[in-house]
Amino acid sequence: MAQVRDVGVKDVEEAIYKLALDAAYHIPEDVLEAEKKAYEREKSPVAKKVLETIFKNIEVSAQGEFPLCQDTGLAVIFLEVGQDVHFTDGYLVDAINRGVERAYKDGYLRKSTCHPLTRENYGNNLPAIVHTFVVPGDKVKIIFDAKGGGSESMSKVQMMKPADGRDGIVKTVVDWVIQAGPNPCPPVIVGVGIGGDFERAAVMAKHATLRKVGEPSPDPVLADMEREIYEKVNNSGVGPAGLGGLTTCLGVHIEMEPCHIATLPLGINIACHVNRHKEIVL
Amino acid sequence: MAEYKLTTPLTDDDIIKLKAGDMVYLSGVVYTARDAAHMRMIKALDEGKELPFDIKGQVIYYVGPSPARPGRPIGSAGPTTAYRMNPFAPRLIALGQKGMIGKGKMSDEVKQACMKYKACYFASIGGAAAVVGSAVKEAEIIAYPELGPEAVRRLVVEDMPLFVCYDSYGNDLYEMAKKEWAGKFTTTA
Numbered sequence: 001m002a003q004v005r006d007v008g009v010k011d012v013e014e015a016i017y018k019l020a021l022d023a024a025y026h027i028p029e030d031v032l033e034a035e036k037k038a039y040e041r042e043k044s045p046v047a048k049k050v051l052e053t054i055f056k057n058i059e060v061s062a063q064g065e066f067p068l069c070q071d072t073g074l075a076v077i078f079l080e081v082g083q084d085v086h087f088t089d090g091y092l093v094d095a096i097n098r099g100v101e102r103a104y105k106d107g108y109l110r111k112s113t114c115h116p117l118t119r120e121n122y123g124n125n126l127p128a129i130v131h132t133f134v135v136p137g138d139k140v141k142i143i144f145d146a147k148g149g150g151s152e153s154m155s156k157v158q159m160m161k162p163a164d165g166r167d168g169i170v171k172t173v174v175d176w177v178i179q180a181g182p183n184p185c186p187p188v189i190v191g192v193g194i195g196g197d198f199e200r201a202a203v204m205a206k207h208a209t210l211r212k213v214g215e216p217s218p219d220p221v222l223a224d225m226e227r228e229i230y231e232k233v234n235n236s237g238v239g240p241a242g243l244g245g246l247t248t249c250l251g252v253h254i255e256m257e258p259c260h261i262a263t264l265p266l267g268i269n270i271a272c273h274v275n276r277h278k279e280i281v282l
Numbered sequence: 283m284a285e286y287k288l289t290t291p292l293t294d295d296d297i298i299k300l301k302a303g304d305m306v307y308l309s310g311v312v313y314t315a316r317d318a319a320h321m322r323m324i325k326a327l328d329e330g331k332e333l334p335f336d337i338k339g340q341v342i343y344y345v346g347p348s349p350a351r352p353g354r355p356i357g358s359a360g361p362t363t364a365y366r367m368n369p370f371a372p373r374l375i376a377l378g379q380k381g382m383i384g385k386g387k388m389s390d391e392v393k394q395a396c397m398k399y400k401a402c403y404f405a406s407i408g409g410a411a412a413v414v415g416s417a418v419k420e421a422e423i424i425a426y427p428e429l430g431p432e433a434v435r436r437l438v439v440e441d442m443p444l445f446v447c448y449d450s451y452g453n454d455l456y457e458m459a460k461k462e463w464a465g466k467f468t469t470t471a
């Protein structure tokens with residue numbers, strides 16, 4: 001029988017604290033690299049200017065005083081827990097929330113959670129949104145995603161008809177991203193979840209935005225769809241900040257799972273050009 | 283595409299020379315407000331009360347900044363999505379507001395109001411928030427402090443880079459730009 005490994009929730013709290021601060025001020029390497037490549041290829045003078053401003057923003061932010069974006073997002077956490085892990089010294093989710101609250105306070109990050117109806121701001125950016133997956137092994141992987149409201153609002157789940165098939169999905173995603181236009185702060189990363197059920201399609205779509213930018217799916221059918229959507233979206237002319245150009249998206253990432261014979265769930269989640277996510281394995 | 287340096291408050295003469303696609307470096311006072319603050323301002327008008335500032339010639343920046351560090355007037359301060367202000371902007375434009383700063387499309391009613399009363403909607407670069415925040419010289423909360431990041435602030439900015447998005451002639455930069463660049467990715471990139 002496998003040995004059970006103790007992990008103190010204090011360590012999880014510390015990890016979350018550091019990831020949240022790091023995400024707010026430092027762009028992921030792969031995102032910056034994709035933006036630089038886009039800049040080389042870009043032909044629109046306005047788009048070049050927008051991308052230069054984005055690069056300057058990344059530099060200013062990295063000095064640690066001004067976060068990449070004023071909307072420092074809801075704290076979305078993907079937690080992969082090895083089944084041989086035993087959390088000690090407290091309740092895991094409380095520890096996660098403590099890490100988030102401290103980081104948003106100490107890092108001068110904006111607190112953006114509110115009551116859905118009265119719109120009263122809770123002032124602490126809590127609660128964090130935690131997606132937990134039990135996996136083999138005795139490690140804990142934490143992915144921290146600071147998700148802004150502008151790009152999140154340009155997301156949807158659509159229950160497609162099975163007959164819509166591959167081409168129906170491609171068209172739906174392309175049309176959706178183009179109509180979102182400037183709202184999700186392009187150049188964006190498009191996350192797509194196909195199959196599963198209603199809520200799995202949404203979770204896959206968000207998880208897909210966290211893949212290394214532009215890395216194709218290992219499934220050649222999905223990789224082909226990714227390439228087609230990528231080209232069509234970039235042919236829209238929307239461009240960086242929606243001000244015109246060749247760079248509307250930096251990458252399209254699709255995840256897929258089996259679904260019911262009567263359904264074809266489709267989730268679309270858009271990540272903006274700051275796509276703040278950081279991860280660690282404990 | 284022309285470039286202008288303008289200082290607030292703006293006049294009809296400032297507005298009529300601007301065309302969609304022009305760049306403007308804006309200096310002077312701008313006021314911040316988002317949905318919650320707009321709802322309160324409209325309520326004040328409905329109740330026959332005064333707005334928290336004189337709106338004539340002013341520019342409202344749709345932003346909810348991140349908290350200021352000690353010794354700084356403000357944190358990061360990029361634009362928020364403007365369509366949420368569609369229900370409010372035309373009424374304020376009719377009262378003399380000359381500009382909105384945000385990101386994303388607004389409504390046809392807003393476009394009409396820009397034409398009728400000579401105003402402009404300026405697009406700022408979403409997510410370039412550290413750049414804008416570090417260019418704000420002064421910031422002061424002047425109304426609704428309980429709204430936190432959504433309180434109305436009076437900012438003094440210097441050379442804030444903006445693109446004229448809706449001008450007073452009914453032009454729309456987003457539509458123009460999309461037309462100009464559509465289909466060019468495959469052929470040129």
Ligand code: SF4
Nearest residue numbers: 069148150185272409
């Ligand atoms: S969509 Fe992203 S870059 Fe744009 S305002 Fe929101 S968090 Fe910032």
